[in-house]
Amino acid sequence: MVVARPGARPATAARMATPVAGVSRLVVSGVLGVIAWILLAKYVVANPLFLPTPYAVLLAAIQVARSGELLNDVLVSLSYFAVGSVIGFVGGVLLGVLLGANQKIADYVDPWVSAAYTAPLVALTPLLIIWFGIGLWSKTIIIALLVVFPVTIGTIAGIRSTDRSLVEVATSFGATRGDMLRKVMVPWALSFILSGARIGVGRGVIGIFVAELFGGASKGVGLMISNAGQVFNTPLLFVGIIVLAVMGIGVTTVIRFLERRMAPWRTQSVV
Amino acid sequence: MAKHMIVRPLMALLVVAAMVAGAIGTARPQQPRYTVRFGVVGTTSTMYYAPLVVAQDKGFFAQQGVQLSQTVIGPDDNLVRAVAGRALDMGIPEVSIAINGAAHGAPVRVVASLTDRYPYDLFAAKGSKSYADLRGKTISHWTVAPEVSVALIRQLLAAHGVKEGEYNLIAGGGLAARYAALTQGAVGAAILTAPYDLLARKNGFTDLGGLYDIPAVFAGVITNTNWAAAHHDAAVATLKAMVLGFRYAANPANKAEVVKMIADIGKTDPAVVSQTYDQFFKTQTFLLSWDLVPSQRSMQGVVDILTSLGQLPKGANALSYFDLSYLNQALAQAGK
Numbered sequence: 001m002v003v004a005r006p007g008a009r010p011a012t013a014a015r016m017a018t019p020v021a022g023v024s025r026l027v028v029s030g031v032l033g034v035i036a037w038i039l040l041a042k043y044v045v046a047n048p049l050f051l052p053t054p055y056a057v058l059l060a061a062i063q064v065a066r067s068g069e070l071l072n073d074v075l076v077s078l079s080y081f082a083v084g085s086v087i088g089f090v091g092g093v094l095l096g097v098l099l100g101a102n103q104k105i106a107d108y109v110d111p112w113v114s115a116a117y118t119a120p121l122v123a124l125t126p127l128l129i130i131w132f133g134i135g136l137w138s139k140t141i142i143i144a145l146l147v148v149f150p151v152t153i154g155t156i157a158g159i160r161s162t163d164r165s166l167v168e169v170a171t172s173f174g175a176t177r178g179d180m181l182r183k184v185m186v187p188w189a190l191s192f193i194l195s196g197a198r199i200g201v202g203r204g205v206i207g208i209f210v211a212e213l214f215g216g217a218s219k220g221v222g223l224m225i226s227n228a229g230q231v232f233n234t235p236l237l238f239v240g241i242i243v244l245a246v247m248g249i250g251v252t253t254v255i256r257f258l259e260r261r262m263a264p265w266r267t268q269s270v271v
Numbered sequence: 272m273a274k275h276m277i278v279r280p281l282m283a284l285l286v287v288a289a290m291v292a293g294a295i296g297t298a299r300p301q302q303p304r305y306t307v308r309f310g311v312v313g314t315t316s317t318m319y320y321a322p323l324v325v326a327q328d329k330g331f332f333a334q335q336g337v338q339l340s341q342t343v344i345g346p347d348d349n350l351v352r353a354v355a356g357r358a359l360d361m362g363i364p365e366v367s368i369a370i371n372g373a374a375h376g377a378p379v380r381v382v383a384s385l386t387d388r389y390p391y392d393l394f395a396a397k398g399s400k401s402y403a404d405l406r407g408k409t410i411s412h413w414t415v416a417p418e419v420s421v422a423l424i425r426q427l428l429a430a431h432g433v434k435e436g437e438y439n440l441i442a443g444g445g446l447a448a449r450y451a452a453l454t455q456g457a458v459g460a461a462i463l464t465a466p467y468d469l470l471a472r473k474n475g476f477t478d479l480g481g482l483y484d485i486p487a488v489f490a491g492v493i494t495n496t497n498w499a500a501a502h503h504d505a506a507v508a509t510l511k512a513m514v515l516g517f518r519y520a521a522n523p524a525n526k527a528e529v530v531k532m533i534a535d536i537g538k539t540d541p542a543v544v545s546q547t548y549d550q551f552f553k554t555q556t557f558l559l560s561w562d563l564v565p566s567q568r569s570m571q572g573v574v575d576i577l578t579s580l581g582q583l584p585k586g587a588n589a590l591s592y593f594d595l596s597y598l599n600q601a602l603a604q605a606g607k
Contacts, residue, residue, distance in 0.1 A: 048376070049352070049376050125444070125448075126445070126447065126451060129443075129448060129452055130452065134409060134411070134457045213442065214442075215444075216409075216411060216441045216442065216452065216457070216458070217415075218415055218440065218442070226414075226416070227415065229348050230346070230347070230348045230368060230371075230414060230416040231348075231417060231418060232348065232374075232377070234375075
């Protein structure tokens, strides 16, 4: 028999951090990260060619921001990312609902989805340029391909895990197949879909870099990183990486917010 | 007595056989004395890699006591970083990138050169017949970074009246991707080299001109200066093997064999590789650095372009970034 230690806190959702505590931990994490970076750059790596200090990166960021190039590059990359992510998300949800709700179709298509999810799709970039030309479409499709499959897999998992009692209740109230999907299964699957979306947009951010590197770009954050690397401007290379990371954090935060608003019944459990 | 008459000659025969076997043993490639970690940025199926490919295939590295551990690491700046960080001892990147790395504190020097010029041509779509036709068009290159090849393209276009801003230069990926984009009409022009320049010519694309008109060393051998100082003989032996490889490749009597070596690596058509052999070793011999020795003009050329791009300080001297002392010793050992 397991006896709870006196005073031990229960491992439940009730122990979730308050917003203020969450922010303070974020700040502490950031400060510790920067201190570790400074120590690594100054005393461990000790070569700015391989790891610049945060100060050098900050100076490079200010310089590129003042010139207007950074904003220009960010806007270009964001446009690819936004279009690609939306296509990937919508496509992923539609495909996921179809496969989650129809076992026969899933039997045919599931292996292809699994294969496409794990295959190095970025290797298709040269072909995508030929198929879709150099411009917005080849790049957005690379991003969409990276986003679509995690969303599909999340959606399938969500649809298939719908609470059987809910299905039975809806059936007993005479719900049609469409009603069942719209009013029971898709709402139930929302948190799964958004979890898939979070993974998907993470891959989409990598897609920005790949698309701009191999997809015939003349502007963009990915290209900025590549160019900075080629001319050994390591601080600028780090600026680009940080910008992409911030974009990823921003989009993920928005999805988390949506998750809390749209699927509030899903609480996080921590121990 | 009779028994002795048979045994003694047999014993003598065995001793002689053992001595002959020993002598043969010493004539074989010696045991490796040096292990050299060597980097290349991609496939070595281009003809200017012949010194490396032939030296491996013909056992010249082994003859010099070098065990070459070859690694593919790209792009060029990553190879330079790997050499600078002692993950590799030597390698073949684009020389201008190595010089730029050295200018930013990387302990690397260029110790030999494979090509004295950029062996690239500017090919335009079939409808374009002159440089003027490139106005408003997209030109596909492997990079748009402020580096030497981009400067050469801009100089070539400017020399024919097409100014920066009148065309759109894009980073179009590798050679195959750029050729594919040109053939599919996705771009108005592309920068190509062998074997795709031959295919482009054969298929009627317009060869407007070459980046090789301007002297600038392209691909070369670099080393980590600290490693080379501590492993002087290994660096010399490696370069000697490559010089022997170059000389073997340059001998017209070996053409068929060299073509087969290169074609086998790239799984390419030997007929096409044969044409690239003729291009480099017969018709456009100025593209190569013969005996791996770069010309003074091309060494200074690449440094001057980097200076004009603001990558190097004004008045930069090529000798600060090249160290040909190892190559000179290798050449002295290799003889004429």
